[in-house]
Amino acid sequence: MTFARVQRLKDVLARRQPDLTVLTDFVNKPHNIAAIQRTCDAVGVHELHIALDQGAFRQARMTSGGTYRWVPVIQHFSSVDAASHLRGQGFKLVAAQWSERAIAYDHYDFTQPTALIMGAEKQGVSPELTEMADEHLMIPMQGMAASFNVSVAAAIMLNEARLQRERAGCYQRSHLDPETFEKTLFRWLQP
Amino acid sequence: MTFARVQRLKDVLARRQPDLTVLTDFVNKPHNIAAIQRTCDAVGVHELHIALDQGAFRQARMTSGGTYRWVPVIQHFSSVDAASHLRGQGFKLVAAQWSERAIAYDHYDFTQPTALIMGAEKQGVSPELTEMADEHLMIPMQGMAASFNVSVAAAIMLNEARLQRERAGCYQRSHLDPETFEKTLFRWLQP
Numbered sequence A, B: 001m002t003f004a005r006v007q008r009l010k011d012v013l014a015r016r017q018p019d020l021t022v023l024t025d026f027v028n029k030p031h032n033i034a035a036i037q038r039t040c041d042a043v044g045v046h047e048l049h050i051a052l053d054q055g056a057f058r059q060a061r062m063t064s065g066g067t068y069r070w071v072p073v074i075q076h077f078s079s080v081d082a083a084s085h086l087r088g089q090g091f092k093l094v095a096a097q098w099s100e101r102a103i104a105y106d107h108y109d110f111t112q113p114t115a116l117i118m119g120a121e122k123q124g125v126s127p128e129l130t131e132m133a134d135e136h137l138m139i140p141m142q143g144m145a146a147s148f149n150v151s152v153a154a155a156i157m158l159n160e161a162r163l164q165r166e167r168a169g170c171y172q173r174s175h176l177d178p179e180t181f182e183k184t185l186f187r188w189l190q191p
Ligand SMILES: C[S@@+](CC[C@H](N)C(=O)[O-])C[C@H]1O[C@@H](n2cnc3c(N)ncnc32)[C@H](O)[C@@H]1O
Pocket: A095, A096, A097, A098, A117, A118, A119, A120, A121, A122, A123, A124, A125, A137, A138, A139, A140, A141, A146, A147, A148, A149, A150, A151, A153, A154
């Protein structure tokens, strides 16, 4: 572990955005979860929330490899419990979901505390979270397919969050509380 | 086949962008190719170019299912041949690739005739196409991982192309030549 490496870990930690997170609503393909987790890392999401049943979760964890270190996963067995927990922490619940009340994702202000809810390949966002969500966001499409792959949709929205947060200077000062910062750094330093 | 359905096929065809394409440079995971193809459809790419060896290609074709109908795949066994072919047709060769000469993807003018080159998970864009490319584009990252998943990176760039082309009115008039339009419609109408 070189000094430069430690410095890099600290710099990345100082850019983490604890008020931005993703909740996957029974998304079960391990490669999709892995891609979402990697994108989370790239835009500074500090923790990823996954609602999924136990067996599927274990498999996802095994496949996703490398990025588990950088973006810890908080596991939930119920989407509603997960969403209530996040709302209790001050997050706005924002579902990636076409609906009558959906607005274009780039008209949403991603500098707000935001938990982005992503739906599963077949079912989409569950009826409960569709109902609970404070906002619905959609990405315009020009083709025949009715939706993007879930990790693709998450990436388009999270990249917009990154752009808005860069413009707002959010990556320029540290947001983690000192204890979380030190604990995470300690974990990242483990071989 | 209802009248409304035929009308929808025609509307989508009228939004196809024959001067925008993607060339995957030995990207071999079928689920990545499938996700890229689905994103191509959503932004109006008319044909997808894949450089890959034969066996891997056949597997990709089988997995990707639904969207093969909407976005035909042109197969190449050599990346350099594929790129030369596209350059010969008037496309600018634009590699998604971090390098000294890379510019941020959202500073590139995607209303130009553009073939976006995407690299493989391990190797990235091949040295030959890195060299041949007219431009290198990169997506800024704020985390530890050194790159996005390839279908995620393609989506972020293609979505920017869609935004720019929407603003420029490119989806408002038909761009396919009449013969291609009719032939494609005929193919889409097959059960
Ligand atoms: C494959 S899609 C689900 C499609 C599902 N059959 C449905 O009807 O909702 C997986 C998830 O990606 C997100 N997604 C995909 N395309 C989207 C778009 N154009 N706008 C907003 N979210 C999208 C949504 O969260 C969706 O639940």
